[in-house]
Amino acid sequence: MKTEINLLPKLWLVPESISIRLGREAGPQRAMFEDGHLLIILHQIPKPDEHQRKAALFWRNPEGEWKSNLQGHGLASLNEHLRGFDTRLTDLENAENHANTAIEYHSVLEEIAPVLRTSRGLHRAMQQAREFLKSERELINLRDQAAGIERTAELLLQDAQFGLNFTVARQAEAQAITARQMSATAHRLNLLAAFFLPMTALASIFGMDVHSTVSDSPVNFWLILASGLLLGLFVMSLLMKKE
Numbered sequence: 247m248k249t250e251i252n253l254l255p256k257l258w259l260v261p262e263s264i265s266i267r268l269g270r271e272a273g274p275q276r277a278m279f280e281d282g283h284l285l286i287i288l289h290q291i292p293k294p295d296e297h298q299r300k301a302a303l304f305w306r307n308p309e310g311e312w313k314s315n316l317q318g319h320g321l322a323s324l325n326e327h328l329r330g331f332d333t334r335l336t337d338l339e340n341a342e343n344h345a346n347t348a349i350e351y352h353s354v355l356e357e358i359a360p361v362l363r364t365s366r367g368l369h370r371a372m373q374q375a376r377e378f379l380k381s382e383r384e385l386i387n388l389r390d391q392a393a394g395i396e397r398t399a400e401l402l403l404q405d406a407q408f409g410l411n412f413t414v415a416r417q418a419e420a421q422a423i424t425a426r427q428m429s430a431t432a433h434r435l436n437l438l439a440a441f442f443l444p445m446t447a448l449a450s451i452f453g454m455d456v457h458s459t460v461s462d463s464p465v466n467f468w469l470i471l472a473s474g475l476l477l478g479l480f481v482m483s484l485l486m487k488k489e
Contacts, residue, residue, distance in 0.1 A: 255315055258305055260285060272301035275367030279378035282308030286375050288368055290316075291330050292360040299364075302327055306379070321384055328388060331368070331395045334361060335402060342406050348417070351410035358406060362399040369396045 253268050254260055263280040268287075278285045288302040303315045304324050314323035338358055345351045369392040376385045 253301060254303065255313075258313065259307075260305060272299050275364070275371040277371050277374035277378055279375075284375060284379050284382075286324075286371055288327065288371055289364050290327075291334055292364055294356045294360065296360070306382070310382075321388075324388060328368075328391050328395065331361070331365060332398075335395065335398050339402055342402060342409065345406070345409060346413070348410060348413050351406055351413060354406045355403070355410065358399065358403045362396070362403055365392070365396040365399045368392045 253270060253272065254265060261281050261283050264278045264283060264285050267278060272287055272289060275288050277287070284306040286304040288304070290300040290302045292299060301315070304327075305313045307313075312320040312324070314327075316323050316327060318326050338354060338361070341357075342351070342354045345354055369389070372385070372389040372392040376382075376389045379385060
């Protein structure tokens with residue numbers, strides 16, 4: 247009745263028609279039904295950097311007895327497995343609500359993505375199990391619970407993506423405002439430099455240690471100062487027109 251396969255517990259008397267379809271790894275999440283035996287192959291809740299999926303196996307024999315390779319007995323173990331997804335999504339939702347920076351949102355997205363992929367396979371496998379064994383009413387509730395887990399994970403992923411996009415846009419807007427302020431400040435400094443440049447040049451020229459009747463006259467001093475101011479206004483007006 248049973249072939250020696252590492253994936254299945256040794257004490258499980260699973261029909262060979264099911265066991266020969268299994269490999270050493272879990273593979274995709276799915277349900278198998280042969281000769282009254284139902285085997286549901288699921289994945290345990292993945293971690294962000296965990297690439298190899300660990301199998302969560304649930305077997306129902308023709309007598310209606312459930313067994314699992316996880317802790318717990320019967321359908322209670324399958325219920326606990328689904329509740330684990332609810333708990334993980336609740337923790338991720340709290341982390342998403344408290345996220346304020348792009349790094350925090352990215353960390354949440356890294357954890358949500360594998361959970362969402364696993365929840366999709368979970369829902370698909372529970373739907374298959376429900377179709378194989380329509381007499382098991384509890385599978386309807388479990389299938390619906392799996393659908394709710396998938397939906398919650400999808401919404402949480404969207405919320406985290408929206409939060410990340412908003413944070414990035416807000417930071418870009420703040421940087422643009424700062425850039426405009428710096429540009430305006432630089433422009434004002436350029437205008438001041440243009441205004442005082444001619445006067446500074448004239449002061450430098452006439453401030454040299456060269457005696458001249460032009461610079462020694464008080465009247466000429468004021469004429470030179472006025473000329474420098476007029477030239478500064480002229481240069482500043484040219485810059486303003488150019489802007």
